[in-house]
Each structure stands twice: as C-alpha cells, then as structure tokens.
Amino acid sequence: MSAVPLLDVRDLTVEFATRRGTVRAVERVDLSIGKGETLAVVGESGSGKSVTSYAVMRILDRAGRIAAGTVTFSGMALRDLPEGEMRDLRGWEISMIFQNPRAALNPIRPVGRQIEDVLLQHGQAGRGNARARAVEVLESVRIARPAERYHAYPFELSGGMCQRVVIALALACRPQLLIADEPTTGLDVTTQKSVMELVTELTRARGMSTLLITHDLGLAAAYCDRVVVMEKGRVVETASASAIFRAPSHAYTRRLMRATPRPGAGLRDLLPEGAAPFPPAPIPGAPLLVVEGLVKEYPRAGGSLLGRLAGRAPAEAPFRAVDGIGFEIRRGESVGLVGESGCGKSTTSMMIMRLLDPTAGRIAFDGEDIGAIPARRFASSAARRRIQMVFQDPTDSLNPRHSAARAIADPIRRLGTLRGAALAARVEELASLVGLPAALLDRFPHQLSGGQKARVGIARAIALNPELVVLDEPTAALDVSVQAVVLNLLHELKLRLGMSYLFVSHDLNVVRLLCDRVLVMRAGAIVEEGPVERVLGNPAAAYTRELLAAIPHPPA
Amino acid sequence: MLRVALSRLGTAVPSLIGVVVVTFLLTRVLPGDTATYFAGPVASAEAIAQIRAQLGLDQTLPVQFGRYVADLARGDLGTSLGTGQPVLHEIATRLPASAELTLSGLLLAALAAVPLGILAALRQGSWVDHLCRVVTTAGVSLPVFFTGLLAVYVFYFLLGWAPSPVGRLDAFATAPPAVTNFLLIDSLLAGDTETFLAALSQIALPALTLALFALAPLARITRASMLAALDSEFIRTARASGLNRRTIVLTYAFRNAMLPVVTTLGMVFSFLLGANVLVEKVFAWPGIGSYAVEALIASDFAPVQGFVLTMAVLYIALNLAIDLLYGLIDPRAKEG
Numbered sequence: 001m002s003a004v005p006l007l008d009v010r011d012l013t014v015e016f017a018t019r020r021g022t023v024r025a026v027e028r029v030d031l032s033i034g035k036g037e038t039l040a041v042v043g044e045s046g047s048g049k050s051v052t053s054y055a056v057m058r059i060l061d062r063a064g065r066i067a068a069g070t071v072t073f074s075g076m077a078l079r080d081l082p083e084g085e086m087r088d089l090r091g092w093e094i095s096m097i098f099q100n101p102r103a104a105l106n107p108i109r110p111v112g113r114q115i116e117d118v119l120l121q122h123g124q125a126g127r128g129n130a131r132a133r134a135v136e137v138l139e140s141v142r143i144a145r146p147a148e149r150y151h152a153y154p155f156e157l158s159g160g161m162c163q164r165v166v167i168a169l170a171l172a173c174r175p176q177l178l179i180a181d182e183p184t185t186g187l188d189v190t191t192q193k194s195v196m197e198l199v200t201e202l203t204r205a206r207g208m209s210t211l212l213i214t215h216d217l218g219l220a221a222a223y224c225d226r227v228v229v230m231e232k233g234r235v236v237e238t239a240s241a242s243a244i245f246r247a248p249s250h251a252y253t254r255r256l257m258r259a260t261p262r263p264g265a266g267l268r269d270l271l272p273e274g275a276a277p278f279p280p281a282p283i284p285g286a287p288l289l290v291v292e293g294l295v296k297e298y299p300r301a302g303g304s305l306l307g308r309l310a311g312r313a314p315a316e317a318p319f320r321a322v323d324g325i326g327f328e329i330r331r332g333e334s335v336g337l338v339g340e341s342g343c344g345k346s347t348t349s350m351m352i353m354r355l356l357d358p359t360a361g362r363i364a365f366d367g368e369d370i371g372a373i374p375a376r377r378f379a380s381s382a383a384r385r386r387i388q389m390v391f392q393d394p395t396d397s398l399n400p401r402h403s404a405a406r407a408i409a410d411p412i413r414r415l416g417t418l419r420g421a422a423l424a425a426r427v428e429e430l431a432s433l434v435g436l437p438a439a440l441l442d443r444f445p446h447q448l449s450g451g452q453k454a455r456v457g458i459a460r461a462i463a464l465n466p467e468l469v470v471l472d473e474p475t476a477a478l479d480v481s482v483q484a485v486v487l488n489l490l491h492e493l494k495l496r497l498g499m500s501y502l503f504v505s506h507d508l509n510v511v512r513l514l515c516d517r518v519l520v521m522r523a524g525a526i527v528e529e530g531p532v533e534r535v536l537g538n539p540a541a542a543y544t545r546e547l548l549a550a551i552p553h554p555p556a
Numbered sequence: 557m558l559r560v561a562l563s564r565l566g567t568a569v570p571s572l573i574g575v576v577v578v579t580f581l582l583t584r585v586l587p588g589d590t591a592t593y594f595a596g597p598v599a600s601a602e603a604i605a606q607i608r609a610q611l612g613l614d615q616t617l618p619v620q621f622g623r624y625v626a627d628l629a630r631g632d633l634g635t636s637l638g639t640g641q642p643v644l645h646e647i648a649t650r651l652p653a654s655a656e657l658t659l660s661g662l663l664l665a666a667l668a669a670v671p672l673g674i675l676a677a678l679r680q681g682s683w684v685d686h687l688c689r690v691v692t693t694a695g696v697s698l699p700v701f702f703t704g705l706l707a708v709y710v711f712y713f714l715l716g717w718a719p720s721p722v723g724r725l726d727a728f729a730t731a732p733p734a735v736t737n738f739l740l741i742d743s744l745l746a747g748d749t750e751t752f753l754a755a756l757s758q759i760a761l762p763a764l765t766l767a768l769f770a771l772a773p774l775a776r777i778t779r780a781s782m783l784a785a786l787d788s789e790f791i792r793t794a795r796a797s798g799l800n801r802r803t804i805v806l807t808y809a810f811r812n813a814m815l816p817v818v819t820t821l822g823m824v825f826s827f828l829l830g831a832n833v834l835v836e837k838v839f840a841w842p843g844i845g846s847y848a849v850e851a852l853i854a855s856d857f858a859p860v861q862g863f864v865l866t867m868a869v870l871y872i873a874l875n876l877a878i879d880l881l882y883g884l885i886d887p888r889a890k891e892g
Binding site: 057059061062087088089090091092095096098100103104105106107108109117118121122153155166169170 | 787803812887
C-alpha cells in the first residue's frame with residue numbers, strides 16, 4: 001500500500017430520514033484504497049456496504065445524507081466539492097458498476113448510445129468520432145461484433161453481456177477508481193468468472209484501484225488484496241485476503257465464514273454452535289417420481305398471427321427447452337437439478353409441478369402418469385396435494401395482503417379438509433415445525449425478515465404433508481447466515497416427514513450439502529448424473545468440471 | 557411497422573361489428589317514438605303510421621338492421637329528421653370543428669401539464685409540486701361549463717379581450733377555402749393572417765377551458781411516472797456516470813416515463829372529443845357533441861347512430877396510432 005491512499009474514508013456516518021425518524025445506515029466507517037489496490041467490502045444485507053459506496057460517489061437518494069466524516073480522493077475533499085465538480089469526477093475519475101446489469105441500463109436506448117453519452121459528457125469524444133469510440137470501448141470489454149451490438153437494446157442481450165456493457169460504460173473514460181457493487185450477483189458461475197476476470201484484467205492493465213462490494217466471502221478472497229468486513233453499518237475487521245481466511249479475528253467474520261457453504265463442510269458445520277448431528281438418512285425407498293423422455297418445445301418468435309392463419313408454417317423448427325430427459329426420485333431422497341440459466345431446469349420443475357404441459361414424455365408420480373393430465377385440470381387432481389413447491393423469492397411468492405397464518409393455511413383451505421379451530425391449530429403446529437414464532441403469524445410479509453418469509457413459504461409447502469417438494473432456488477435470495485439455517489431446517493423436515501426433494505439450484509456448494517444425487521443439465525439435456533459426492537468430487541463430464549472450476553476459490 | 561399496423565387493424569374488426577350492432581339496438585330501445593315526435597302534437601294516427609312506414613320503423617328489427625347495414629356499406633349514414641340533412645355530411649362538417657377544438661385544448665394541456673409534472677417530480681414537496689396539486693385538483697373539480705362561463709365573464713364581458721363567444725368565426729370574417737376544415741390550418745395555408753387571428757381569438761377561450769380540464773390527468777400521470785422513472789436503477793447508473801442533469805431528466809427519465817403519458821393522452825383525447833358538449837354549448841361551437849345531444853333529445857336515431865359509429869372508428873384509429881407510437885418510444889413494444 002502506498003503512503004498516500006487514492007481514496008481515504010474517515011469516520012463516515014450516513015443517515016437516512018425515514019418515517020420512524022433518523023436511521024444511521026453507516027456509522028464511523030474508515031477505509032482506504034491505495035493506487036492499484038483491490039479492496040473488498042464484505043457484509044450481509046443491511047450492513048451498509050452499498051450505502052458507503054453511494055456516499056463516496058455522493059449519489060445517495062434524497063432521504064440520505066452524509067452526517068459526519070471525510071472522504072478524500074486524490075487529495076480532494078469530496079464532501080465539500082461543489083456538485084458540478086463532483087459530477088465531472090463521476091464516470092471520469094471514479095466510476096461504478098452495479099448488481100442486476102439489465103436494470104442498470106436504460107431499457108429504451110441502444111447500448112452504444114449510452115456509452116456515447118458518457119464519452120461526450122466527459123469530453124472523451126466529439127460528435128464526429130463518438131460512435132467509433134463507443135465501438136472501441138465495446139470491443140475492449142470483449143463484446144463480439146461490437147459494431148452490431150452498438151445498436152442493441154439491453155433486453156436483446158444476455159445478463160453477462162449487459163454486465164460487460166455496464167463495465168464498458170464505467171471504464172470508457174479510464175477512471176482511477178472502480179466501485180463494483182455486487183457486480184456478479186444473479187449471474188451464472190461461469191459468467192461470474194469471466195466478468196470478474198475481465199474486470200481484474202482491465203483494472204490491472206490500467207493501474208486502476210477497485211472497490212468490490214459483495215456478500216460472497218469466496219469472491220472477495222479470490223479477487224482482492226484486502227478485505228473489509230462490515231456488520232450493521234460498522235467496520236468490524238480489516239485484513240489482507242489471505243489472513244482473513246486463515247485467521248479471522250472478529251466473531252462476526254468467523255460466523256460469516258462458517259455459514260458459507262464450502263467443500264468439506266456438512267450442513268451442521270454451517271451453524272454457529274455445534275447442534276446435535278443429524279440422524280443417519282434413511283435408505284431411499286421405491287421410486288416416487290419417474291420421468292421418461294420429457295420434452296418441452298416452444299415455437300420460435302416470428303410467425304405472425306396473420307401468417308399462421310394464412311397457413312404459412314413457421315420457417316424454423318421449434319425451440320427445445322427440455323430435450324428428452326429422464327430421471328427418477330426415490331422416496332426420502334433428495335435430488336439436485338443444477339445448471340446455468342436457460343438450461344431448462346426451471347421448465348423441467350414447472351412440468352413436474354404440472355404448471356406447464358410437456359410436449360412429449362411421461363411424468364409418473366407414484367405409478368400414475370400425471371403428465372397426461374392437462375395443466376389446467378391438475379389443480380383438481382388427487383395428486384396435486386402430494387406435490388408442493390417452495391419458490392425462489394420469499395417476498396414475491398407471498399401475497400402481500402395475506403398474513404403469515406393465512407398464507408400457511410391457504411393450501412389447506414383449497415385442498416384440505418381442516419377448518420376453524422383445527423385449521424388454526426394446524427397452522428400453529430406448522431409454524432413451530434419450521435421454527436416461526438407463533439407471535440409472528442399475524443404479521444404481513446413486509447413485517448417479516450427474509451428468513452422468516454422463507455419459513456412461511458416452507459410451512460405453506462409442507463402444510464398438506466406432501467410426498468414430493470420442488471425447491472426452486474429456495475435460498476438464493478437469502479444472506480449466507482440465514483441460508484445456513486434454512487438449509488438445515490429443510491434437511492430436518494425431510495428426515496422428520498419422510499419427504500423427497502427436487503432441489504433446483506445453480507449453486508453447486510449448496511447442492512452438495514442438501515442432496516443425495518445430482519443431475520447436471522445443459523441446453524435441455526442431462527449431461528451428468530450420479531451421487532453428489534462422486535459427481536462433484538470426481539466429475540466425468542467436461543461441463544461439470546467447468547462449473548466446478550468457475551466457483552471462486554479463496555487463496556489456499 | 558406496416559405488418560403490425562395491419563394486424564392491429566384486423567383485431568379491430570370484431571369490435572367495429574359489435575359497435576354497429578349495439579348502436580343499432582340501443583337507438584331502438586331508447587324511450588320515445590320517433591314517428592310520433594316528428595308527426596307533431598296534432599297529427600292523426602294515420603299520419604303517424606304513414607311516417608312510421610316512411611322511416612321503415614314498421615318492419616321487424618332484423619329487416620331494419622339489414623337495411624341499416626346495407627346503407628352503411630354504401631356509405632349512407634341516413635338522414636337527420638331534425639335538419640333534413642344527410643348525417644354523413646353533417647358529421648363531416650361538424651367533426652373538424654370538434655377535432656380542432658379538442659386538439660387545441662389537448663395541445664395546450666400537454667404543453668402545460670408535462671413540464672409541470674416533470675418539475676413537480678424533480679422538486680417533490682416544493683412550491684411547484686404544490687402548484688401542480690392545486691391546478692390538477694381545480695382542473696378536475698371545476699366543471700367545464702363553470703370555468704367556461706367564468707372565462708367568458710372575465711375575458712369578454714369584463715376585460716373585453718375576447719370576441720363574443722359565438723361559433724368558430726365572427727360574422728365579419730370569411731372562412732378560408734376548405735382543405736383540412738381546421739380553420740387555423742386552412743387560413744394559414746391560404747396565407748390569410750387576418751382570418752387566422754380571428755379564428756384564433758374565437759378558439760382561445762373554449763380551448764383554454766378544455767385544457768384546464770385535460771390538464772389534471774396529464775399532469776398527475778407525468779408526475780407519477782417521472783417519479784417512478786427517476787427512482788429506477790438506470791438513473792442511478794446515469795448519475796454515477798456523471799451525466800448532466802438535463803440528459804438524465806430528459807433523455808433517460810422522461811423518455812422512459814412517456815409511455816403512460818401517451819396512453820393517458822389518448823384516453824383524454826377520446827373522451828374529450830365526445831364529452832366536450834358542455835364547452836360547445838357554452839361557446840355555441842358548431843361541433844359534433846352538441847349535434848349528437850340535440851339528436852338524442854329529439855329521438856332522431858340516424859345522427860345518434862352516426863355519431864356513435866364515428867366515435868368508435870376514431871377511437872380505434874387513435875388506439876392504433878398510440879400502439880404504433882409505443883413502438884417508436886419503446887423498442888420492447890415492437891416484439892409483441
């Protein structure tokens with residue numbers, strides 16, 4: 001670290017004016033980044049890590065303000081800089097990339113024009129050469145056919161491609177400091193790897209400093225020199241990346257590290273104190289769900305209604321989202337379905353839940369071919385109550401106007417027979433099963449935390465004693481410490497109630513913890529299948545190896 | 557673009573058929589017997605029966621409907637009993653008057669409401685925001701006949717700035733050669749500044765009255781959609797990239813906020829066109845609204861049918877135009 005840091009934050013305190021008074025989001029935070037250094041700020045949601053970076057950029061929203069402290073960048077006190085000068089610094093000296101790259105781009109402006117806007121703003125190009133410069137910038141982030149992509153709109157590009165455009169936007173004017181706010185959250189592991197490698201390579205080649213904000217300790221350790229750990233608006237630990245992994249000094253850091261799923265750690269190892277070990281898992285019984293030759297085709301876009309009416313056949317063959325897959329799930333078994341976005345894993349789970357009609361193939365549940373029942377009529381089928389689902393987003397999958405109790409009671413009211421006091425008693429029993437305090441049952445989703453909402457979603461799914469539960473990325477939206485608890489809960493429930501799980505996920509480390517067997521999907525087909533230890537420990541398919549290699553590994 | 561337009565037009569055909577059937581039935585179930593009304597209070601039963609036969613009202617409903625559709629196919633909307641003029645001709649002369657008034661009012665409203673809404677969204681809680689709230693509340697709560705009369709009282713009677721509020725042109729001006737039948741445009745095309753000013757002074761007050769009414773929904777939706785757009789993540793990116801305020805507000809936020817504004821604009825236009833009867837009455841404007849109301853009161857069914865059909869066609873055309881405009885504003889809309 002050089003003597004004079006590029007960015008020096010001292011005693012930074014940020015306050016937000018809310019209806020319930022002033023809230024301190026960030027309190028007396030100190031951090032500094034030297035020239036060419038890469039610093040990670042790690043913390044769970046609400047730790048104030050993003051707010052800190054917005055305060056540095058002075059782009060806090062209307063309710064937020066810097067209450068105390070100094071921010072010095074290249075010897076300039078940013079807090080006292082007039083807005084006009086601050087605006088010149090943004091995108092020119094300090095720039096930022098964001099989580100959810102597609103939303104971070106203007107949806108109705110071609111991406112090339114958006115890059116031009118930045119170049120023109122900072123005098124990096126004139127009217128004459130702006131387009132050529134924008135294409136150059138797109139090329140520098142390795143976007144294939146940049147001249148063509150110049151005209152593309154964000155909705156026409158993949159998530160990884162959008163993130164490249166956001167990086168292009170941020171690096172267009174060759175700033176000295178790049179702030180990356182959860183740049184790869186929501187992207188596939190292989191995309192995450194290529195995005196992170198691109199950022200590292202470009203910033204290193206240009207001698208830039210990087211501030212990486214992330215919830216993922218592994219990512220921080222793999223790509224950064226130093227790590228700052230934040231909890232509830234305060235910095236609790238600052239250390240070099242290798243030191244923090246070898247010897248975390250603060251209790252919170254240790255807890256965070258413990259909760260992070262990693263090779264060699266079991267479910268119980270994620271929890272803070274040694275809980276009683278699980279009883280041995282029962283040997284899986286007879287096949288419960290047998291899928292054979294399952295196919296789902298979608299017509300290609302194009303072919304207008306008029307064209308179809310006139311009898312013109314679509315020119316291309318339909319798109320096969322799921323291409324003839326087959327597998328089985330035994331009673332009491334938990335099977336992981338992994339793959340990257342677009343591989344067909346969600347389509348498969350939707351067909352098993354009978355929300356989508358398969359194009360071809362058989363879905364046999366306990367001997368009955370439920371694939372033959374049209375999706376519209378499945379709700380009234382006897383099998384419906386035996387298959388349930390837990391959704392990815394614990395917030396969006398709950399009706400915001402229903403209390404927790406009503407959400408849990410909902411499947412019983414529709415498919416069950418319990419009413420009145422018996423129903424209320426069952427709801428309380430379910431709440432205690434999933435560890436939701438009974439006092440919270442009257443609350444509405446917005447009054448519950450992420451982990452509590454996840455528990456409501458699970459209680460709702462098990463309300464009818466299902467035999468098969470489809471878990472669609474149930475912990476993807478949760479902080480690691482909450483994820484650790486929810487994963488343990490899911491495993492406990494499985495053992496207690498003898499359910500089978502189909503666990504859909506993109507996170508191989510989580511699948512390793514919870515599943516007996518794993519299916520790896522790519523482009524609608526299963527490329528590898530087998531016991532989880534074997535597939536993840538000694539993968540046979542090249543694609544599985546690629547997925548495993550893409551998981552960020554902390555320095556040993 | 558053309559393909560999209562054609563397929564949208566195709567979907568409009570069933571609604572047009574529906575409109576034809578419903579307007580026909582509605583005018584037949586209206587209370588009051590047309591034949592009795594036009595025969596006059598002292599007519600004998602035979603005279604009434606004769607008029608009824610003349611009008612074809614003694615036939616069964618399906619036969620009457622068949623005749624109506626056959627006439628329609630020839631472009632014949634029937635003849636008004638009240639004025640003795642063909643309905644098509646009357647609508648053709650009166651529609652431009654209404655359209656000119658409505659469009660002027662809408663243009664004024666949009667010119668005032670959009671900047672007002674944007675400013676209110678940018679400076680939430682400031683005096684502009686309060687002004688926006690007061691104006692929109694006044695706009696929706698004061699009925700147009702009241703604001704219209706107030707405007708006449710103040711600007712014509714007290715101040716004498718406006719000409720007498722009667723019609724589209726005062727008696728001494730000569731109408732320009734008809735091209736679009738919009739007096740403002742036709743007089744400009746003819747290079748006749750004097751007539752243009754005369755028409756402008758006639759239209760000013762009724763257009764203002766309408767504008768005040770149309771202002772409210774436009775300003776509110778502009779403010780709301782601007783707030784939503786300003787709160788989105790790409791605005792944060794734009795700010796973090798150091799773009800200037802003007803680019804952020806106009807190029808980034810406003811273009812994204814425009815979709816709901818355009819939708820509202822279309823809705824306001826379509827209901828103003830038919831519903832500005834009160835303004836037309838107050839300013840003796842020879843428009844289509846007052847024509848339809850007079851016909852309705854007189855149980856004169858041909859003009860009523862013609863009016864409803866015209867409105868339906870206009871409404872469909874308007875929706876088509878808005879759909880196509882969507883495609884220009886938002887590239888994602890083209891996909892659908």
